[in-house]
Amino acid sequence: MNKQREVPVFIIEGTSFLADIDKQVLRQTSDQTKEISFIHDMQDQGAFYHLLYDLDEQRAAKDLFDENRVKVIRVPQMTDLDREGMAIKYGLPPELVMGKSDFEVIVDxxxxxxxxxxxxxxxxxxxxxxxxxxxxxxxxxxxxxxxxxxxxxxxxxxxxxxxxxxxxxxxxxxxxxxxxxxxxxxxxxxxxxxxxxxxxxxxxxxxxxxxxxxxxxxxxxxxxxxxxxxxxxxxxxxxxxxRNREQLRQEHEKIGRRIRPKHRPHF
Incomplete structure (x- = not known):
C-alpha cells in the first residue's frame, strides 16, 4: 500500500498554508476556503514571489493600504516549496526541477x-x-x-x-x-x-x-x-x-388521405 505523500506547509506570520500544486494556490490549513493564488495574488519575481498579506483577514491584500496591517511577504517558488509535487505534476525527475522557476517547469x-x-x-x-x-x-x-x-x-x-x-x-x-x-x-x-x-x-x-x-x-x-x-x-x-423520417411518414399519410376517394364508385 502506497504511503500518502505529505504536502509541505508554508507559514505566513504564524498561519500555516498548504501548497496546492494542482491549483497553484496556498490554502490555509485551518480554513480551506481561504486561498492565496500564486497567479492572481502574487507577483512572480523569478526566484521568489512578492505577496501583500493582510494580517487581519489572513488573505492577500490588493495594495499596501496600511503598513501596520499589510505586510510584504517573500514566498518561495513552488519548485522550492514542493519539489516532489512539481516533479510528479509535470512528469519530471526531481533533479530536473531543482534550480528552476515555476514558469520554467510549468511551461515547456x-x-x-x-x-x-x-x-x-x-x-x-x-x-x-x-x-x-x-x-x-x-x-x-x-x-x-x-x-x-x-x-x-x-x-x-x-x-x-x-x-x-x-x-x-x-x-x-x-x-x-x-x-x-x-x-x-x-x-x-x-x-x-x-x-x-x-x-x-x-x-x-x-x-x-x-x-x-x-x-x-x-x-x-x-x-x-x-x-x-x-x-x-x-x-x-x-x-x-x-424525427425527419417520422415527419415525412406523417406527411405522406396526410397526402394519401387527401387523394383517396371517400366512396368507391359502383358499376
Whole structure:
C-alpha cells in the first residue's frame, strides 16, 4: 500500500498554508476556503514571489493600504516549496526541477521558444496536420497549404472550452448538415478542437491584450494537439433522422388521405 505523500506547509506570520500544486494556490490549513493564488495574488519575481498579506483577514491584500496591517511577504517558488509535487505534476525527475522557476517547469521552454520565434502550432485533424493561424482565424493544411478551414465555421461548445463542427475528411472541409436529412451523410464525422486559448495561448494573449506569462501558466502550450473525433451515431444526428423520417411518414399519410376517394364508385 502506497504511503500518502505529505504536502509541505508554508507559514505566513504564524498561519500555516498548504501548497496546492494542482491549483497553484496556498490554502490555509485551518480554513480551506481561504486561498492565496500564486497567479492572481502574487507577483512572480523569478526566484521568489512578492505577496501583500493582510494580517487581519489572513488573505492577500490588493495594495499596501496600511503598513501596520499589510505586510510584504517573500514566498518561495513552488519548485522550492514542493519539489516532489512539481516533479510528479509535470512528469519530471526531481533533479530536473531543482534550480528552476515555476514558469520554467510549468511551461515547456522548447515549445515556447519555437512559438516566440514565429513557428505556428499544428493540430492533427483526422490524421492530417493543419497549421493554426489565429490572427487570420484559419487552419491551413500544413503540407499543401490548401484547403483552408475557417475557425469561424466552428461553433463553441456550451462550456466555451472547445470548438465543434461536422467535418468531411476527404474534402477536408467543415460541412453543414441538412436539417431535413433522413439518412446519415456519407463520410462525415464530428470533430472537437480546443478553443483559442488551447490552440495557441501565445497568440490569444497578444490578440486580447492579456498577460502572456500569466496565461501560459494557467494554460501551457500543448505539444501534440489532436482533434477529438466523434462518430455521428454519438451525436444528435440519429434523433434528427428519426424525427425527419417520422415527419415525412406523417406527411405522406396526410397526402394519401387527401387523394383517396371517400366512396368507391359502383358499376
Amino acid at each position: 521552454q522548447a515549445a515556447l521558444d519555437q512559438r516566440l520565434n514565429g513557428i505556428l502550432p499544428q493540430i492533427d485533424i483526422a490524421g492530417e496536420a493543419f497549421t493554426i493561424d489565429l490572427p487570420l482565424q484559419e487552419l491551413r493544411h500544413t503540407q499543401y497549404f490548401f484547403p483552408v478551414i475557417s475557425l469561424k465555421s466552428f461553433e463553441l461548445t456550451s462550456d466555451g472550452w472547445k470548438y465543434e463542427a461536422f467535418y468531411h475528411p476527404v474534402m477536408k472541409q467543415v460541412v453543414v448538415i441538412d436539417p431535413k436529412l433522413t439518412g446519415f451523410p456519407e463520410g462525415v464525422i464530428k470533430i472537437l478542437i480546443p478553443n483559442e486559448i488551447g490552440l495557441d495561448p501565445v497568440a490569444t494573449a497578444r490578440q486580447y491584450g492579456m498577460d502572456e506569462q500569466e496565461l501560459l501558466r494557467r494554460y501551457p502550450i500543448q505539444k501534440e494537439l489532436k482533434a477529438e473525433v466523434i462518430p455521428l451515431s454519438e451525436t444528435n444526428i440519429p434523433a434528427m433522422i428519426q
